[in-house]
Amino acid sequence: MKKALIDLGPLRVRTYRRLWIGQVLSGFGGQLTFVAVMFQVWDQTSSPAWTGAVGLAQALPLIALGLFAGTLVDRLERRRIYLVTTIGQWLVATVMASQLLFGRVPVGVLLALIAVQASFGATAGPVARTVLPKLLSRDQLAAGIALNRIGFQGAMLLGPALGGVIIGAWGVGVCYLVDAVSFLAALYGVLGLPRMQIETTAKPGLRGVWDGLQFIAVTPVIRGALITDLAATVLSMPISLFPVINAERFGNNPRTLGLFLTAIAVGGVVASLFSGSFTRLPRHGLVMLCGSAGWGIALLLFAFSPAPWLALACLAVAGAADTVAVVSRSTIVQLHTPSELLGRVSAAEQIVGQAGPDLGNLRGGVVAQLTSPVASLASGALLCVAAVAAVAATTPGLSQRDGAEAGVAH
Known part of the structure; x- marks a missing residue:
């Protein structure tokens, strides 16, 4: 324990x-x-x-x-x-x-x-x-x-x-x-x-940016980690849908709406408190894939939750899964990026981590407007799980022990 x-x-x-x-x-x-x-x-x-x-x-x-x-x-x-x-x-x-x-x-x-x-x-x-x-x-x-x-x-x-x-x-x-x-x-x-x-400084301007992007593109584990994060955020970010789901399913109770965000945060804190259960594991890529898939599955269950308590429980699980995925992704970036490239790769990770949710909330709102909130959330969750499975299938290095040959740039 x-x-x-x-x-x-x-x-x-x-x-x-x-x-x-x-x-x-x-x-x-x-x-x-x-x-x-x-x-x-x-x-x-x-x-x-x-x-x-x-x-x-x-x-x-x-x-x-x-x-x-x-x-x-x-x-x-x-x-x-x-x-x-x-x-x-x-x-x-x-x-x-x-x-x-x-x-x-x-x-x-x-x-x-x-x-x-x-x-x-x-x-x-x-x-x-x-x-x-x-x-x-x-x-x-x-x-x-x-x-x-x-x-x-x-x-x-x-x-x-x-x-x-x-x-x-x-x-x-x-x-x-x-x-x-x-x-x-x-x-x-x-x-x-x-x-x-x-020891080795980056080239100035666009040439330096290009070198960083090229490293990401040819390094399977880094590329797979960032794509997985984009899949989880752009395809299935649920926050823009909370008000309309609360209005349609839970009587537009403002306390329930506030608890939606709190539930995600509480789940994340609990996962962090017990993070020793996954940070000590030798396969951070596999942990990240499981966390990202867990995020999508929890949101799919949230989309069809009939009671507020069950909806909040699903969001807490989603928050915990997100923390597992984020910590593991950042660990992968740190372990597999040379020091002289870490600034550029970290900048790309920061853009993905902060811009991805904004795009995901936009996608969720537009799809909900064209279909329905439940259809938007459920389709996004399913697409997230499918994308994570595709990354896992095409990036075998992510499931191997850290430091294995597959994690090195090809």
Whole structure:
């Protein structure tokens, strides 16, 4: 039983522990800011189009700059890049917190600040992923990724609820202030990192981007891992369907709607707490495939669940399966990517992980409009399982032990 619990071994590494604490605190502050921005935009505009623009302001810099940012991470000393991007995000958070003194800025200015912060994040994300192999041994990587995941999930669970309380009591400015302070914890963690010079630097511009994409294309396990994640998110992301399913099947109860998202998060946290049961396994590819297929099967059952309690149970299972898949995918990327390419591959992983759900929610809404919510969710879930099976059949390296010959680029 003890081995099934989350492996806390990486926290004994001082530099990792310091970085992890900073990331958890800054992630919590980021959730407060997300809630505050959504509230402020709605309060100033009363327009769902403007609140939708918040996601666009976050996604566009990531898509436009992500691969070039990965090339930058593979060219320059990584600790310095991490410091610059963290300081940049902190400065933007400080400007947003200045609304406490000078009053609210126009919505356009607020979205511009969000886009600037996302631009720094487009580089901060990949460089953060390249740090782990420098701090942890090969057999600790999966456990370190699981710890990062549970920190993110904890912030997702507690941050929005506390953000609502803070906004109600003191206003959005206090949320921005807490976020700005939390970035100081992140900065403290980054300052404790060693210098991480790269032996072979990436080519500049498009040539460097092309080398990264080419490596992904010719490395079966990396290609299969990213395709599997796209299958799970683009084909079967259910969140955009929650309101209409709740209205049609469960009486449009707002408490049930809120519990849908909570159930996914709770399932993810439980899976993280017991992540030792899968991070210690030698076949991370096979674990990822099972987790992704489990996500699709759980959503298929959710589509036809007749009672709220059963629907919530299915979503909790889906959240747990998603965590298993995400942790295993990231471990595969870390184990099978050379250090000099890790920035670019991590940038591609970040784009897939963040843009895929947005596309999946769009697909779900469009198909539901043309058919029905249940048909949209069920068809997406079935397509997800079929796509995962196709990846498993065409990428035998994913089912082999890590480090096997099949995991090396051909």
